Amino acid sequence: MNDPVENAKRLAAFKAVDNHVVDGVIGIGSGSTVVYAVERLAQKVKDEGLEVICVPSSFQAKQLIIQHGLKLGDLEMNHNLKVTIDGADESDHMLTLIKGGGGCLTQEKILASCAEEFVVIADYRKASTHLGEQWSKGIPIEVIPSAYRVVYQKIEKMLGGKSDLRMSGSSKAVGFLCEQHKSP
Numbered sequence: 001m002n003d004p005v006e007n008a009k010r011l012a013a014f015k016a017v018d019n020h021v022v023d024g025v026i027g028i029g030s031g032s033t034v035v036y037a038v039e040r041l042a043q044k045v046k047d048e049g050l051e052v053i054c055v056p057s058s059f060q061a062k063q064l065i066i067q068h069g070l071k072l073g074d075l076e077m078n079h080n081l082k083v084t085i086d087g088a089d090e091s092d093h094m095l096t097l098i099k100g101g102g103g104c105l106t107q108e109k110i111l112a113s114c115a116e117e118f119v120v121i122a123d124y125r126k127a128s129t130h131l132g133e134q135w136s137k138g139i140p141i142e143v144i145p146s147a148y149r150v151v152y153q154k155i156e157k158m159l160g161g162k163s164d165l166r167m168s169g170s171s172k173a174v175g176f177l178c179e180q181h182k183s184p
């Protein structure tokens, strides 16, 4: 693989799985980086007899789990997660994250909240001192569709800036409010 970004994503994902995954229930986040984590999980199941049940955070994650022949779980049956592995859109120096850029957020947060450990994998482009240095598309906020106008107005009143409704395209969530701050 010659693409440095894809290489970085793959290396980070493999390391995360190698260092943090043990037998048990694993939460699977969403996005292009998590793809490599699932690839590594499948290798370890096959080669090392790792025993995991994978709980997906999205339709994409569910498809990944199925495609790799991993055991599929859900939060009703498996709510004590050993670890959740996920990607991020940006991380500041305190490891505060922007997430949801790919259209998944609430379900990812639920999986993170159920896990003993939350491991985020990201390549070098996502690291910043202050959020917003790398990610310029606004802060994703997932809303219940019927509440989007109310949330929209409240955010603008409280914080200023401008909010845009982002409909989920091909993939994952139902409706998304993307809140973008203007510079003061």
Ligand SMILES: O=C[C@H](O)[C@H](O)[C@H](O)COP(=O)(O)O
Residues within 6 Å of the ligand: 029, 030, 031, 032, 033, 034, 086, 087, 088, 089, 099, 100, 101, 102, 103, 104, 105, 108
């Ligand atoms: O909504 C998507 C999720 O929060 C992803 O984890 C995030 O967007 C990172 O995705 P990627 O690994 O494709 O950069």
